[in-house]
Amino acid sequence: MRHFRLGTTIVGAMLSLVVSNVPAFPASHGAELSPTKAYLQFHDVLMKATNLDAIKPFMSKDLVKSMNAAPKGDTDGAVQLMQQMIPTVLHPDSEKIDGNLAFVTFSGKLVRASKKDPKITKTFFSKGDVEMVKESGNWRIKHQSWDNSADQSQAPKGYGK
Numbered sequence: 001m002r003h004f005r006l007g008t009t010i011v012g013a014m015l016s017l018v019v020s021n022v023p024a025f026p027a028s029h030g031a032e033l034s035p036t037k038a039y040l041q042f043h044d045v046l047m048k049a050t051n052l053d054a055i056k057p058f059m060s061k062d063l064v065k066s067m068n069a070a071p072k073g074d075t076d077g078a079v080q081l082m083q084q085m086i087p088t089v090l091h092p093d094s095e096k097i098d099g100n101l102a103f104v105t106f107s108g109k110l111v112r113a114s115k116k117d118p119k120i121t122k123t124f125f126s127k128g129d130v131e132m133v134k135e136s137g138n139w140r141i142k143h144q145s146w147d148n149s150a151d152q153s154q155a156p157k158g159y160g161k
Helices: 010-015 035-048 061-067 078-085
Strands: 003-006 089-098 101-113 121-135 138-147
Touching: 035 078, 035 089, 035 101, 035 121, 035 138, 061 138, 101 138
Parallel strands: none
Antiparallel strands: 003 138, 089 101, 101 121, 121 138
16 A cells, blocks of 8 residues: 655655745735645646745645754655655545635546556556645645555546556
């Protein structure tokens, strides 16, 4: 089973960033983004990112604070690891808002290349749970976990192809 968590865990510490200030959230063209849309915006940026600075605006202040304890160098390669663990194709399943907290679930398609032959790929169905917190008027990631061993029978039609 492959399970990935970004949040208050050590893995989360390694996959987040060690900074004390979080820059302004990316512009949403004057309209407040829903938690789902904010996460999808993060996902788009993550898939193109080459360093942690690109994804800083999407992390909660608490998540960033928890990173300050991470030893220097632990975040090397974090963006690439996240790109490998979070599905490349996402489908929102549900969203629940409770005040300044939101809980969003996604299903996703993760395509992995064989280590021996990169031309050979395998597709996994993934399920993700994302907890978000509203800070300064914007939804930011507080915690997320992905299960890349999700039951394939629950995958939407066409996922295994």
